Amino acid sequence: MAPTSQPASTAVPGVKKHDVSLYQFFAPGGVLSRTHPAYEFRRGQLQMAQSVEQALEEKRHLIVEAGTGTGKTLAYLVPVIRSGKRVIISTGTKNLQEQLFHKDIPFLEQALFPDGEGRLNVCYMKGRNNYLCRKKLYDLTGQPVLSGLEEIEHYRAIAAWEKMTQTGDRAELAELPEASALWHKIDARSDACLGQKCSSWDKCFITEMHRRAMESDIIIVNHHLFFADLSIKQQAEYAPDAGILPEVGAVIFDEAHELEDVAGSYFGVSVSNGRVEELCRDVEASLQRNHLLSVSMSGALKSLRERSMFFFALLPQGEGRFSFENRRDFLEENGDEFMAVQQSLARLRSELENLQSKPEEVFNFARRAQELQVQFGFLMESEDPNTVFWIERRRSGRDKFNVYLQATPIDVAPILKTCLFDKLECAVLTSATLAVGGGFEYMRRRLGLEHTQESVLPSHFDYENQALFYVPPDLPDPRTPQFAAKAADRIRRLLEITRGRAFVLFTSYAQMNDVYQRLLGELDFPMLLQGDAPKSALLEEFRLTPNAVLFATSSFWQGVDVQGEQLSCVIIDRLPFAVPSDPVVAARVKSIDAEGGNAFFQYQVPAAVITLKQGFGRLIRSLHDRGLLALLDNRILKKAYGRVFVESLPNYRKTTEIKVVEEFFGVV
Numbered sequence: 001m002a003p004t005s006q007p008a009s010t011a012v013p014g015v016k017k018h019d020v021s022l023y024q025f026f027a028p029g030g031v032l033s034r035t036h037p038a039y040e041f042r043r044g045q046l047q048m049a050q051s052v053e054q055a056l057e058e059k060r061h062l063i064v065e066a067g068t069g070t071g072k073t074l075a076y077l078v079p080v081i082r083s084g085k086r087v088i089i090s091t092g093t094k095n096l097q098e099q100l101f102h103k104d105i106p107f108l109e110q111a112l113f114p115d116g117e118g119r120l121n122v123c124y125m126k127g128r129n130n131y132l133c134r135k136k137l138y139d140l141t142g143q144p145v146l147s148g149l150e151e152i153e154h155y156r157a158i159a160a161w162e163k164m165t166q167t168g169d170r171a172e173l174a175e176l177p178e179a180s181a182l183w184h185k186i187d188a189r190s191d192a193c194l195g196q197k198c199s200s201w202d203k204c205f206i207t208e209m210h211r212r213a214m215e216s217d218i219i220i221v222n223h224h225l226f227f228a229d230l231s232i233k234q235q236a237e238y239a240p241d242a243g244i245l246p247e248v249g250a251v252i253f254d255e256a257h258e259l260e261d262v263a264g265s266y267f268g269v270s271v272s273n274g275r276v277e278e279l280c281r282d283v284e285a286s287l288q289r290n291h292l293l294s295v296s297m298s299g300a301l302k303s304l305r306e307r308s309m310f311f312f313a314l315l316p317q318g319e320g321r322f323s324f325e326n327r328r329d330f331l332e333e334n335g336d337e338f339m340a341v342q343q344s345l346a347r348l349r350s351e352l353e354n355l356q357s358k359p360e361e362v363f364n365f366a367r368r369a370q371e372l373q374v375q376f377g378f379l380m381e382s383e384d385p386n387t388v389f390w391i392e393r394r395r396s397g398r399d400k401f402n403v404y405l406q407a408t409p410i411d412v413a414p415i416l417k418t419c420l421f422d423k424l425e426c427a428v429l430t431s432a433t434l435a436v437g438g439g440f441e442y443m444r445r446r447l448g449l450e451h452t453q454e455s456v457l458p459s460h461f462d463y464e465n466q467a468l469f470y471v472p473p474d475l476p477d478p479r480t481p482q483f484a485a486k487a488a489d490r491i492r493r494l495l496e497i498t499r500g501r502a503f504v505l506f507t508s509y510a511q512m513n514d515v516y517q518r519l520l521g522e523l524d525f526p527m528l529l530q531g532d533a534p535k536s537a538l539l540e541e542f543r544l545t546p547n548a549v550l551f552a553t554s555s556f557w558q559g560v561d562v563q564g565e566q567l568s569c570v571i572i573d574r575l576p577f578a579v580p581s582d583p584v585v586a587a588r589v590k591s592i593d594a595e596g597g598n599a600f601f602q603y604q605v606p607a608a609v610i611t612l613k614q615g616f617g618r619l620i621r622s623l624h625d626r627g628l629l630a631l632l633d634n635r636i637l638k639k640a641y642g643r644v645f646v647e648s649l650p651n652y653r654k655t656t657e658i659k660v661v662e663e664f665f666g667v668v
């Protein structure tokens with residue numbers, strides 16, 4: 001991305017601190033009480049706002065756990081507005097981005113600036129693949145590369161929309177299906193972007209988004225966009241034109257419990273057979289269009305395709321994610337095939353560079369070929385001790401696979417410390433689930449945070465009366481084969497008491513399917529199963545179907561909000577320890593143990609605590625919610641580490657007796 005003419009600044013000219021103090025805003029009788037229809041005084045909200053304001057003023061980092069019901073978005077937005085600083089707010093989910101942009105900020109503008117004076121400039125940015133690349137669309141015009149009637153129809157709809165849209169955001173095109181293959185060919189991903197040299201640069205939607213961000217007081221992004229941008233800046237050694245996010249005075253990370261995973265994926269390296277094919281396809285289409293596809297260029301493309309196919313087929317077999325520890329042995333045996341791919345990439349690059357009077361995009365293809373060469377080299381030959389190398393194989397058709405060679409940092413803490421926290425004046429990390437055993441040592445260590453202010457806010461909910469936490473002491477260990485049958489029986493009994501209205505959440509698909517099959521036809525309530533429909537459709541059906549029971553896995557453990565009686569019970573099958581054979585988890589465990597630490601207590605237990613808190617957090621979403629939380633894994637009672645889980649959960653009323661559950665629901 002090119003520099004804009006506006007100098008980078010972390011303060012937004014024209015925005016003044018608002019006269020209303022935090023107390024005058026949040027306290028009873030204050031601005032919020034007069035403007036918000038559902039106002040309640042929340043001590044934790046005021047406390048959080050004061051901590052955020054202090055962190056912004058003192059230019060320090062802050063980590064704050066604010067449970068559901070605190071009203072944390074207003075608690076950081078008000079001090080952000082008062083600070084007059086340009087601030088990025090990065091969230092984990094699209095729902096929260098939309099809530100901030102469409103609900104919370106307009107509400108605050110109305111409350112703080114009723115006469116319109118001092119209104120905020122706010123910009124909502126999504127990942128680049130949500131926006132149309134005008135150049136790609138124009139290049140497609142008149143080309144015979146559209147496949148099938150559906151693509152032609154989509155093309156027509158997009159071409160008509162492109163003439164009217166101000167943003168280029170595909171969300172405006174409701175009729176375009178999520179999985180449109182055409183969109184993937186014409187979105188504005190950075191891979192194929194020509195930046196300032198593009199003929200459509202002036203009217204490019206990404207240029208426009210960048211310009212809007214430079215003029216904004218508040219920029220709303222998600223963690224993926226934030227870390228993608230940060231890693232581009234880091235690779236470009238912070239050149240002023242790198243990335244699309246401007247310099248800011250602070251970053252607020254909401255849903256911050258997801259930071260380690262997202263950061264890990266963007267500071268890693270990934271090369272796939274699909275990526276090589278995409279490069280070949282783009283080169284071919286462009287050269288055909290420009291009448292530059294010579295015999296030798298076709299030969300170079302053919303050779304790269306063949307060699308890449310051969311090389312990826314040779315990689316160790318297996319589906320899903322698995323470690324690639326024996327890279328050396330693999331290279332001993334298959335070094336020639338690896339070199340052949342590298343040579344084909346080098347040949348393509350040199351063919352591209354030697355083209356006479358070439359269009360601008362050809363330079364970009366040469367850069368992509370070189371990048372692939374460098375990354376292949378790193379993935380196969382690097383001995384970096386802080387990186388885990390692994391393979392992911394995903395089915396993409398009947399006999400087709402996408403194969404990814406991956407490298408992920410084992411510990412992102414040193415990277416985040418140098419690239420992010422040491423460079424930022426103020427970072428605020430918040431979520432309903434950050435603390436373990438009442439403290440932040442785990443998060444600080446995993447994320448490389450030092451010298452932070454910390455705060456765990458009191459809950460706004462009366463958990464002791466609103467939620468009953470039940471653990472059956474008599475069920476077998478969930479790792480034994482007897483568990484599924486006994487667990488299914490107990491789930492049936494619990495659902496009879498709660499009359500359905502439940503999420504039954506599992507730590508694996510296999511366990512979910514097993515228990516679902518055992519209960520099929522046995523329950524008097526409608527049963528919904530993850531995978532039978534898209535997530536949003538399933539949730540909608542759950543909300544609309546009286547007494548429904550939803551069986552689901554990890555994707556429903558967070559970011560799902562069902563208020564009211566319709567969700568009166570959350571059952572979790574077992575303590576959610578990350579799969580120990582997962583290559584990234586295994587490497588982290590090994591590394592902590594090798595340094596003399598205790599990976600189980602320093603990494604696996606705290607990570608599972610955070611996940612369990614997220615899962616149970618689905619139940620109580622408002623002051624009026626009430627219900628049952630059941631954990632069918634009694635290791636929480638029997639093992640020494642169980643205490644850490646119990647001490648980290650809110651103070652639910654606890655029981656091991658089914659009779660108490662019956663009483664709680666008034667069943668005699």
Ligand code: SF4
Nearest residue numbers: 133135193194198204
């Ligand atoms: S600048 Fe990049 S994203 Fe924008 S139209 Fe050109 S190629 Fe597409």
